[in-house]
Amino acid sequence: MTGFQEYFGETHNMVRQTAKKFVEREILPFVDEWEEQGGFPRDLYKKAGDAGILGIGYPEAYGGSGGDIFVKIACSEELMRCGSAGVAAGLGSLDISIPPILALGTEDQKQKFVPPVLKGDKISALGVTEPNAGSDVANIRTKAVRSDGHYLVNGSKMFITSGARANQLSCAVRTGGEGHQGISFLVIESDTPGYSVSEKLKKMGWWASDTAQIFFDDCKVPVANLLGREGQGFYGIMQNFQSERLQLSVMANMTARMALEESMKYAREREAFGKTLTGFQVTRHKLVDMATLVEASHEFVYRVAAKIDAGMDQVKEISMAKNFACEVSDKVTYDAVQIHGGFGYMREYLVERLYRDNRILSIGGGTQEIMKEIISKFILT
Amino acid sequence: MNIIVCLKQVPDTETQIKVASDSKSIVTDDVKWVMNPYDEFGVEEALRLKEKFGGEVTVVGLGPKRVTESIRTALAMGADKGILISDDALEGSDSLAVAKALAAAIKELEYDLIFTGQRGVDDDLGIVGAACAELLGIPQMSIIVKVEVAEDGKTVKVTRPVEGENLVIESSLPALITTQKGLNEPRYASLPGIMKAKKKPLEEKTLSDLGLDAAGFGEGGRKMKIVELTPPPARAAGKIVEGETPQEKAAELAKLLHDEAKVI
Numbered sequence: 001m002t003g004f005q006e007y008f009g010e011t012h013n014m015v016r017q018t019a020k021k022f023v024e025r026e027i028l029p030f031v032d033e034w035e036e037q038g039g040f041p042r043d044l045y046k047k048a049g050d051a052g053i054l055g056i057g058y059p060e061a062y063g064g065s066g067g068d069i070f071v072k073i074a075c076s077e078e079l080m081r082c083g084s085a086g087v088a089a090g091l092g093s094l095d096i097s098i099p100p101i102l103a104l105g106t107e108d109q110k111q112k113f114v115p116p117v118l119k120g121d122k123i124s125a126l127g128v129t130e131p132n133a134g135s136d137v138a139n140i141r142t143k144a145v146r147s148d149g150h151y152l153v154n155g156s157k158m159f160i161t162s163g164a165r166a167n168q169l170s171c172a173v174r175t176g177g178e179g180h181q182g183i184s185f186l187v188i189e190s191d192t193p194g195y196s197v198s199e200k201l202k203k204m205g206w207w208a209s210d211t212a213q214i215f216f217d218d219c220k221v222p223v224a225n226l227l228g229r230e231g232q233g234f235y236g237i238m239q240n241f242q243s244e245r246l247q248l249s250v251m252a253n254m255t256a257r258m259a260l261e262e263s264m265k266y267a268r269e270r271e272a273f274g275k276t277l278t279g280f281q282v283t284r285h286k287l288v289d290m291a292t293l294v295e296a297s298h299e300f301v302y303r304v305a306a307k308i309d310a311g312m313d314q315v316k317e318i319s320m321a322k323n324f325a326c327e328v329s330d331k332v333t334y335d336a337v338q339i340h341g342g343f344g345y346m347r348e349y350l351v352e353r354l355y356r357d358n359r360i361l362s363i364g365g366g367t368q369e370i371m372k373e374i375i376s377k378f379i380l381t
Numbered sequence: 382m383n384i385i386v387c388l389k390q391v392p393d394t395e396t397q398i399k400v401a402s403d404s405k406s407i408v409t410d411d412v413k414w415v416m417n418p419y420d421e422f423g424v425e426e427a428l429r430l431k432e433k434f435g436g437e438v439t440v441v442g443l444g445p446k447r448v449t450e451s452i453r454t455a456l457a458m459g460a461d462k463g464i465l466i467s468d469d470a471l472e473g474s475d476s477l478a479v480a481k482a483l484a485a486a487i488k489e490l491e492y493d494l495i496f497t498g499q500r501g502v503d504d505d506l507g508i509v510g511a512a513c514a515e516l517l518g519i520p521q522m523s524i525i526v527k528v529e530v531a532e533d534g535k536t537v538k539v540t541r542p543v544e545g546e547n548l549v550i551e552s553s554l555p556a557l558i559t560t561q562k563g564l565n566e567p568r569y570a571s572l573p574g575i576m577k578a579k580k581k582p583l584e585e586k587t588l589s590d591l592g593l594d595a596a597g598f599g600e601g602g603r604k605m606k607i608v609e610l611t612p613p614p615a616r617a618a619g620k621i622v623e624g625e626t627p628q629e630k631a632a633e634l635a636k637l638l639h640d641e642a643k644v645i
Contacts, residue, residue, distance in 0.1 A: 014454055017415065018569045025566075052571030065572035237438055 049120025
């Protein structure tokens with residue numbers, strides 16, 4: 001193949017095959033059960049670690065497998081193919097919690113907190129959002145007061161993906177005054193005295209991932225667990241957002257793609273008024289519109305990813321890509337359920353789950369509205 | 382212990398197979414190609430034996446350039462080197478011709494054991510393994526689910542399931558084993574493995590490199606001709622067994638199985 005730039009080559013295809021096999025063998029046979037149960041077994045982390053899947057995109061020095069951004073994307077796309085974004089999000093909670101450690105941590109901290117997670121021995125989560133601070137990150141109130149080689153942490157973290165059973169939390173806390181300059185990052189281990197976890201929160205979607213509230217009550221965290229310097233936390237959070245938004249864009253694209261594929265399959269088989277749904281122009285055109293959006297969103301996200309991989313700053317573009325991908329998956333999952341009619345409202349059909357799982361994507365990792373505020377600053381000032 | 386694994390590339394089992402307009406081949410445009418799943422068992426078993434006894438695992442594949450990707454997957458799993466037999470004259474060869482080419486390539490290597498899949502999941506013929514062993518003049522044990530090589534590495538004991546029982550066969554080495562599902566669970570090709578595989582030797586050989594005359598290969602050399610390919614018949618609508626009580630339903634079901642389905 002010549003004449004145009006292809007994002008995925010032989011290495012990417014081979015990684016894709018590995019991830020696909022992993023999904024077929026370890027996830028697909030059980031995924032419906034896990035969805036209904038509201039969780040997947042902990043040993044799935046170990047299995048994914050052993051297969052080298054968790055380490056993709058991380059340096060080999062910390063037990064990672066290396067690889068460029070498209071290796072990561074190929075793997076994420078195949079994990080999404082299990083049909084449960086909850087499983088993908090649960091396995092993927094390290095992708096939002098390990099980067100701050102790598103960006104801000106010392107060599108000792110990296111060696112201590114990264115390899116066990118990439119191996120699947122420990123579960124890592126990110127703690128930024130609080131009951132009263134979501135989009136308004138600079139307003140977080142969880143306080144960490146330094147005394148005698150420790151931080152005494154008080155407060156709580158909300159909607160923490162993998163929070164119910166995480167062993168460590170990359171956690172934003174307030175060590176200084178008001179505003180974003182007062183925020184620092186601590187790695188808080190779950191066995192620290194004063195650390196407690198709520199029941200699993202019941203959610204609209206992502207049923208297979210455990211989400212929880214985490215409480216700190218005079219939680220005594222060693223100063224050695226401070227990432228970077230005091231006051232660098234906000235920088236760590238912002239650093240993280242670019243890759244988190246890319247991940248969410250990929251999730252939105254795959255959600256839309258699967259909804260499209262399911263709809264095409266259904267429309268070819270389902271008969272109404274004596275012909276298949278594809279016999280109706282209204283359905284054909286709907287499917288064409290869905291396919292066009294899915295295609296455009298994939299290309300957009302890949303393009304932005306390629307630029308991120310080349311080291312270019314893509315804050316504006318990835319914010320646009322995330323919003324675009326989420327709007328596409330909002331529309332495509334809606335239409336997919338519509339094409340399926342009553343069956344699309346039934347749990348037996350994948351589109352029902354895709355429709356529910358999709359809803360969080362335009363909220364997590366920065367809401368649509370916050371994305372627009374970010375973009376507007378780039379294009380209007 | 383040096384082990385050879387023969388590898389075929391086949392359409393991914395999820396691929397929607399379409400018969401081409403000539404009615405004798407399939408449309409390959411949208412086909413995704415993967416390592417024959419039975420061959421994957423062979424790669425895994427070879428790697429386990431290598432881990433125990435040392436030695437080298439060589440993967441021998443045959444087909445167009447794209448087969449390289451499957452050979453690299455085997456290398457990424459841990460095999461040491463690969464050979465791709467690739468020649469335009471091979472296009473359209475039957476199983477016997479394929480076995481001839483494989484045997485010619487294998488003859489030049491040192492080996493104690495050869496693994497092939499018990500069949501390719503595309504043609505479902507199951508000929509290549511047996512023909513290859515015959516051409517090499519070594520014992521062949523087919524459809525094997527358990528392989529135990531003696532501590533001294535001189536003999537092998539294998540298990541083949543037969544009608545719910547197990548047949549245990551012992552053989553001297555070198556020998557050829559065709560693998561069956563249940564033999565093992567193949568490992569994943571990890572990304573570091575994939576990166577390492579790029580540096581492992583992968584040799585390409587033509588028929589003339591193997592000292593073979595192209596005339597015996599390809600469409601012209603076929604002893605077996607494909608007359609026609611037809612897709613399986615579309616599944617007919619199911620039937621709901623009527624009846625007031627379970628007894629009535631069972632009687633009706635038995636009647637249908639006997640009279641209509643003719644299976645009892």
